[in-house]
Amino acid sequence: MPYDEALEKYEPVIGFEVHVELGTQTKMFSDAPNPAALGGTNDAEPNTQLVPLDLGLPGSLPVVNETAVRYSISLGLALGCSIAPSSRFARKNYFYPDLGKNYQISQYDEPIAFEGSVDVELPTGETFTVPIERAHMEEDAGKLTHVGGAAGRIQGAEYSLVDYNRAGVPLVEIVTRPIFGADRLAPELGAAYVSTIRDIVRALGISNARMERGNLRCDANVSIRPRGSETLGTRTETKNVNSFRSIERAVRYEIQRQAAILDAGGSIFQETRHWHEDTGTTSSGRPKSDADDYRYFPEPDLLPVEPSASLVEELRAALPEAPAVRRRRLRDSWGFTDLEFQDVANSGLLAAVEETVAAGAAPAQARKWWTGEIARLANAAGVDADSLVSPLHVSELVALVETGELTDRLARQVLEGVVAGEGSPSSVVESRGLRVVSDDGALIAAIDEALASQPDVLAKIRDGKVQAAGAVIGAVMKAMRGQADAARVRELVLERARA
Structure with a gap:
């Protein structure tokens, strides 16, 4: 029925x-x-x-x-x-x-x-x-x-x-x-x-x-x-x-x-x-x-x-905080909407997010990584997300992104290495050579090469069609193996095209 x-x-x-x-x-x-x-x-x-x-x-x-x-x-x-x-x-x-x-x-x-x-x-x-x-x-x-x-x-x-x-x-x-x-x-x-x-x-x-x-x-x-x-x-x-x-x-x-x-x-x-x-x-x-x-x-x-x-x-004196009280406290302290908090709670990742925040990560970033990429990897492996990686390592990964040493794309590769047992995020960055290229000189060289190979795109950018810069940015990111900050590449592309 x-x-x-x-x-x-x-x-x-x-x-x-x-x-x-x-x-x-x-x-x-x-x-x-x-x-x-x-x-x-x-x-x-x-x-x-x-x-x-x-x-x-x-x-x-x-x-x-x-x-x-x-x-x-x-x-x-x-x-x-x-x-x-x-x-x-x-x-x-x-x-x-x-x-x-x-x-x-x-x-x-x-x-x-x-x-x-x-x-x-x-x-x-x-x-x-x-x-x-x-x-x-x-x-x-x-x-x-x-x-x-x-x-x-x-x-x-x-x-x-x-x-x-x-x-x-x-x-x-x-x-x-x-x-x-x-x-x-x-x-x-x-x-x-x-x-x-x-x-x-x-x-x-x-x-x-x-x-x-x-x-x-x-x-x-x-x-x-x-x-x-x-x-x-x-x-x-x-x-x-x-x-x-x-x-x-x-x-x-x-x-x-x-x-x-x-x-x-x-x-x-x-x-x-x-x-x-x-x-x-x-x-x-x-x-x-x-x-x-x-x-x-x-x-x-x-x-x-x-x-x-x-x-x-x-x-009795050693009892921890009641779950309902704890949830209300965490929701208020993290500044999550009811929907955002329920997303974490219903996924069974409340403790993992809490420990990640306690280790120094911003609540929004902790939620993003646990309910996003980590949950995806866990679903693919058929295991609980909190069994794949420690909150401490997630906090370290978030810090590497926030300091600009990793892009989100690179961070996902680092996470895969951590899950594979290759060590901490910092260790994986070093062993795989995944750190973001922050040297403007190296970026400018790659940009100039991309602009020289695409003169029609260069002309469009100079005519004010800045959306055409996407083709150059894509070529530069490919040349840098994804290890460049796309926003910084875009700034430099527009500067070089108008020079």
């Missing part, structure tokens, strides 16, 4: 479960290396970052990672949650082909953090408050690789390979309450909410928070109900949507799909669904279990977590 038609008849109710991999050095319950450690790349060989506990081998016992607990409390506080004076781990029982012991250590009725909210700024500039039900600690499962199926999915696969490196990685799962009132902005709110969570955990310094690496994963819950009804509809849960754009598309698609089914007299089934990036659709996964189906019971091998009041206050 068309989206506008669906919204005329039905009200969407949404909710999100966001899993954040914590960047501790070791796993949640073992001393195995954490592949999601801060600054890590998750590129270790399969099944090399584990110990007997991660495989569920008999006789191995869990021990709680203290740093993971501190990170979890900090995140709970940043979400406006209350911190439980005592919380308990539980066993969540069902078959995990990628979790060796066939249960997950999680938290159920006694989470570490509960009852919070977070302000989310929408692309329109509006602020929406999302209610948080809980944030609880748990361990991640391993990773399955499906071989022989379409696009690496389980459907049609011949067999699956399991990598236990990720098994036991510390997670915090953030669960919202049902979100009412988003209406037609529900898809945009979903993307903005997860982006806000990413900003929070990055500001806290507790996670790499890269969606493409699985450090941040989102399950999107969607239900709809007829306009004016007080009864909630049956929800579906679209699993592991791994980009902001995909979250928006998945929520929008589910609203349209469910509306079409209800309008035709059908029923919505409570189930998990898989998101297909290539088609922009979801497909049925498995019936969605309720809590009773998981047979939760307290984890017998772990004591309750009981943080002291002094620890909670210590972590």
